Amino acid sequence: MSQTTMIEARPIPSRKRRSISWNSREGRSVIYQVVAIASVATLIWLLVRNTLRNMRERGIQSGYDFMGQPFGFDVSETMIPYDVMSTYWTAFSIGLLNTLKVAVIGIVLATILGTLIGVGRFSSNFLARKICYGYVEFFRNVPIYLQLLIWYIVFTEVLPPFEEAWQAGHFYLSKGGFSFPWPVWKLGQTLALIGLLAGVVGSWLYARKASKHFDLTGQQKPVLLVSLALIVGLALLGWLAGGAPTGWNLPVKGTFQIEEGAAFSPEFLALLLGLVTYTASFIAEIVRSGISSVSLGQHEAAASLGLSKRQSMRLVVLPQALRVIIPPLTSQYLNLTKNSSLAVAIGYPDLVSIANTTLNQTGRAIEALSIVMLVYLTLSLLTSALMNWFNASAAIQER
Template sequence: MSAPIGDTAWRARRRARRLHEAALQIALVVVLVTLALLIARNVEANLAARQIKSGFGFLRDPAGFNIGELLFEFTARDSYLRAFMVGMANTLRVSLAGIVLASVLGLVVGLMRLAHHPLVAWLGAAWVETSRNIPLLIQLLAIYLVITELLPEASSAIAIEGAALLSKEGLQYAVPTDGTLAWLLGGGAFVGGGAIAWRLARRKLAAGAGGVGVAAGALAAGLGWLVAGLAHGWSRPALDGFLISGGAALTPEFLALWLGLSFFTSGAIAELVRAGVLAVPIGQTHAALALGLTRGDAMATVLLPQALRLIIPPLASQYMNLIKNSSLAVIIGYPDLVSIANTSINQNGQALEVIVIIMAVYLTLNLVVALIMNLINAHVTRAPR
C-alpha cells in the first residue's frame, strides 16, 4: 500500500530542507577554512618580510631553562615541547585539585546557607559574599603573602602529629616509601570501592548515587594509601639543618593558587547548591518529613538528588572558569602553562605560535570538561524522579 500523497510531499519537503541546511553548513565551513588559510598566508608573508621566524619547528629545540616544580623529569636540554607538557601537567594538577576542593567547600557552604540555625546561615553567607566580591587576583596575592610572610621559617616549622610540617617552604607531608605500590593500591581501591558503593547507592538514591560512589572511592583510595605506608614504611619530612628533607611537598606557590582558586569558586558553587535545593518543590520536603525522615536524611535522599538536575549544567561553567582562572598562576610564580609560555616567548620570540598553543590547550581542556559534565547530566536527567 503506497503512502498518502500528503505524507510523500511532506517527506520530500523535509528532505529538501535538510539538504539545503547541510549545503549552507558546508558552504560556511568552506568559507571559514578559506579565510583562515588566507589569514595564515598573509601573517606568514608579513613575518617573513620582517625577518621574524615562524612555524612550530622551534618545539624540537632545547628549551634552555629550568622549571622549578615538576611532575616528571625535565632539564634545560629538553625540548620546548616537553616544557609545554610540564606546564600543562602543572595546570591539570592544580585545576583538578581545585575542582575537588571547591566542590566540597561549595556543597558544605551551600547547605550552611540553608541551615535553620542563624549563626550557621550567617557564616555561610559571609563565606559566599567574601569569596565572590574580592577579585581572584587579590585573593591569590593575599594567600601567598600569608604563606610566605606569616608562617614560620623551616627551622621552626609547625609540626602536625609527626606527619607533616608547615612553614614558609610550603607543606611537607609523609608519603609511603614504595610510591608505585601506593598509587596502584590507591587507584585500585578508588575504582573498586567507588563502583561497589555506586551500585549499592543507586538502588536508593538514583540521581545521587554517583556522588556517593566518588566519596566512597576517595575513602577507599585513602585506605589503600595507608595500607601501602604501613606495609613498606613512610618517608617522613624532617628538619635537616636549615632545610626540610624527606616526604613530599606542596610549594607555597601551589598552595596559594590551589586555595585561592578553591575559595573563589566555592562561593559560586555554594549559590548553585542553594538555588538548586530551593527550586525543588516544597512539597517534597514536607512529604519526606511526614515519612519520619530527619532534615539531614531528607536533604541527602530526597532534595539533593532532585536538585542535581538544576545544579550540574551551571556547575560545568564554574569548573571551566576555574581551569581558565588558573592562568593567573604566573602572578605568584607557579610554573603553569602560561608561565612557561611567557618564558618561551622571551627565549625564542615566537609569540604567535606560543599563544596558539595556549589557546588550543585551554580549549581542549574545557571541551573535555564540557563533555564529561554533559555525560553526567544526561545520566542524572535519565534517573527516575
C-alpha cells in the same frame, strides 16, 4: 452472513525531493550556511597568509620545530624529572601536569566546600546560616586576582621561616610551603592505588544499585559504610598483595630548607586556596538556588514519611536539585580551570607560565600561544563532555 470489509489501497506518498533553490526556505537556509562557512574559511586563510608573509619579510621564524630542542631553563616545581637536554615537549608537559594538578584538586575541594556552604544557607542555626551568607558575599565580590595575591603574601610574609616552621609531628608549615611524609613508592603502593580506584568504582556502582532498590521498595541500604569498606578494603588488599611495604620518606629540617618527604610550594598553596575559596562561593549560590527550586511540598512529603532533615536533604531534595545545579556547576569547573592561568602572577609554573618563558626564548609567539589555546580547549571540551554525561545520568527518570 459474513460481511467483507474492503480496504482501499492508498498510494504510498513519494518522498519529497530537496531542492536547493532561492525560492524555497530550506534552500535559502542552506545557501546562507554555505556562504557563512566560506566567508569564515576565507577570512582565516587571508589572516594566516598575511601573517606568514609579514613574518617572512621581517625574518621571523615560524613552525613547531623548536619543540624538539632543549628548553634550558629551570622549573621550580615539577611532577616529572627533566635534565639539561630535555626538550620543550617536556617543558610543556610539566606545565600541563601542574595545571591539571591544581585544577583537579581545586575542583574537588571547591565542590565539597561550596556544597557545604550552600546547604548551610538553609541551616536552622542562625549563626551558621549567617556565616555561610557572609562567606559567599565576601569571597564572591573580591576579584580572584586580588585573592591570589593576598594568599601569596600570607604564605611568603606572614608564615615563619623554615627554621621556626610550625610543626605537628612530621608535618611542617612555613614560608617554604607545606611539607608532609610520603611513602617510599613500591609495588604495594601501586597495587593499593589500583585497589583504591577499584573501590571508588565499586562503591559508585553499589550506590546506584542501592538508590534503585530504595526507589522500588522504599527500603534504604547502608551506602556510606559499604562504600568505605569497599574503598579501604580493596586498597588494603592491594597493599598486602604487594608485600605490605611500610617505608616512609619523612621531612626533616636541613641547612637551608626542609628536606625529604613531599611538599606543596607556597605558590601552589596560594593558587589552590585562592581558586577554591573563590569558586566555592559561586558553587554555594548554585547549590542554594538548586535547593530553593525544589517545592516546599517535597520537604513536607519527606517529613511525612518520617525522614529527618538530613535524610530529606540527601534523599529527596538534592537529587531533584541536581537538574538545576549541574549545568551552571559545569561553567564553574571551566572557570576554575581557566583561572588557573593567573598562576603566572605568583610564579607557579603552570602551562601559561611555561609558554611565556618559551615565547621569550624562541620568539615563537603564535606557536606557543596556539599550544596553550589547544590545551585549554581540549580540557574544556573534556570537562563539558563529562559533566553532560553526569547530567544525563542524574536526570529524573519519568515513570
